[in-house]
Amino acid sequence: MNNMKKLLKKSLWVMSGLACLYIAWMTGTGDILNYINFADPLNEMGFFAATASMGGMMVFVGFSE
Numbered sequence: 123m124n125n126m127k128k129l130l131k132k133s134l135w136v137m138s139g140l141a142c143l144y145i146a147w148m149t150g151t152g153d154i155l156n157y158i159n160f161a162d163p164l165n166e167m168g169f170f171a172a173t174a175s176m177g178g179m180m181v182f183v184g185f186s187e
Contacts, residue, residue, distance in 0.1 A: 133184070135183050136180070136181055139176075139178070139179070143173075143177035
């Protein structure tokens with residue numbers, strides 16, 4: 123039972139990270155502009171950097187021991 127909880131927790135980190143990376147990809151391609159209006163291109167770049175780094179870190183945590 124303990125292994126199942128650990129696997130579920132790890133998979134939640136990985137799925138959340140992949141969702142963040144998908145949002146970063148949408149920001150990079152410009153598709154996110156259909157949903158969010160950014161005031162400045164620098165805001166869009168900062169949002170991309172934040173979501174990409176958070177997604178990468180979440181995937182890293184999900185695969186680490």
